Amino acid sequence: MINTPYPFCNAVPRIETLSTTNVRQAETKGSTVEQHPSNMGAGTYLRFSAKIECMNTKTISAAGGPATLALFDDPPREGRERLGPGAFVLPGFALPFVDALLPAIEGLAERAPFRHLVTPGGFTMSVALTNCGALGWTSDRRGYRYSATDPDTGKPWPAMPEPFTRLACEAASAAGFDGFAPDACLVNRYAPGARLSLHQDKDERDYGAPIVSVSLGMPAVFLFGGHARDDKAARIPLVHGDVVVWGGEDRLRYHGVLPLKDEPHPLLGAIRINLTFRKAG
Numbered sequence: 412m413i414n415t416p417y418p419f420c421n422a423v424p425r426i427e428t429l430s431t432t433n434v435r436q437a438e439t440k441g442s443t444v445e446q447h448p449s450n451m452g453a454g455t456y457l458r459f460s461a462k463i464e465c466m467n468t469k470t471i472s473a474a475g476g477p478a479t480l481a482l483f484d485d486p487p488r489e490g491r492e493r494l495g496p497g498a499f500v501l502p503g504f505a506l507p508f509v510d511a512l513l514p515a516i517e518g519l520a521e522r523a524p525f526r527h528l529v530t531p532g533g534f535t536m537s538v539a540l541t542n543c544g545a546l547g548w549t550s551d552r553r554g555y556r557y558s559a560t561d562p563d564t565g566k567p568w569p570a571m572p573e574p575f576t577r578l579a580c581e582a583a584s585a586a587g588f589d590g591f592a593p594d595a596c597l598v599n600r601y602a603p604g605a606r607l608s609l610h611q612d613k614d615e616r617d618y619g620a621p622i623v624s625v626s627l628g629m630p631a632v633f634l635f636g637g638h639a640r641d642d643k644a645a646r647i648p649l650v651h652g653d654v655v656v657w658g659g660e661d662r663l664r665y666h667g668v669l670p671l672k673d674e675p676h677p678l679l680g681a682i683r684i685n686l687t688f689r690k691a692g
């Protein structure tokens with residue numbers, strides 16, 4: 412059974428140790444449980460999370476497809492919440508775009524698969540990522556940088572899908588940044604436990620353009636700090652469809668994401684996707 416229509420989500424099963432009774436219970440609740448293919452020891456299973464009942468007892472199923480967006484029953488939240496002179500949360504701003512975004516993410520993940528990069532310090536990032544647009548952000552032992560080609564395939568990154576660009580530009584305008592022309596979209600994929608430590612986005616050529624950051628799937632707590640790493644960071648809860656924009660004097664503020672809780676989303680399952688749009692070149 413597939414639990415979401417999007418393989419980029421289903422590619423991340425939870426690895427759990429389950430007793431035989433728990434396996435039966437999980438299956439009764441609609442999860443698919445398989446013995447782990449590698450020999451991680453008896454009793455280690457992959458759980459493809461259950462079909463999830465959402466509000467009003469609607470059920471998302473593979474056959475239902477994205478059109479069943481019953482989130483459907485959540486009215487979009489309006490307005491903008493100010494985090495700083497040039498920084499805003501736009502609650503629910505991306506919701507009208509979701510039906511177009513998800514198949515596009517699926518398509519680009521087929522051409523430029525998600526991967527866990529190594530930092531210059533030698534750590535493997537818990538967040539998996541890929542890119543689209545003229546430039547893609549990458550990291551390895553030699554450093555962080557933008558590249559016109561995917562180092563894994565040697566090919567150019569997939570073009571930025573039109574709904575991505577439209578969403579990014581409209582969100583930037585709503586935050587007061589007209590004329591945003593992103594040439595890079597970093598697509599981050601978080602599973603439960605994945606996190607992003609406090610950092611500044613500063614690998615771009617100039618800082619005149621804002622950052623536009625879109626949240627999809629599981630909720631997260633976004634940390635929005637100051638201009639020094641030690642400055643106290645505000646904790647901003649973000650949910651599916653929220654967009655954060657920061658630019659102008661807030662462009663270089665430290666930010667990050669706390670380790671994600673396992674709170675599966677009706678459409679994406681136990682996954683959070685973040686789209687970070689930048690003008691990099």
Ligand SMILES: O=C(O)CCC(=O)C(=O)O
Pocket residue numbers: 597599607612624633666667668685687
């Ligand atoms: O996932 C997020 O909300 C933030 C991502 C981010 O800051 C980055 O990729 O640089």
Ligand SMILES: [Mn+2]
Pocket residue numbers: 610611612666
């Ligand atoms: Mn960032």
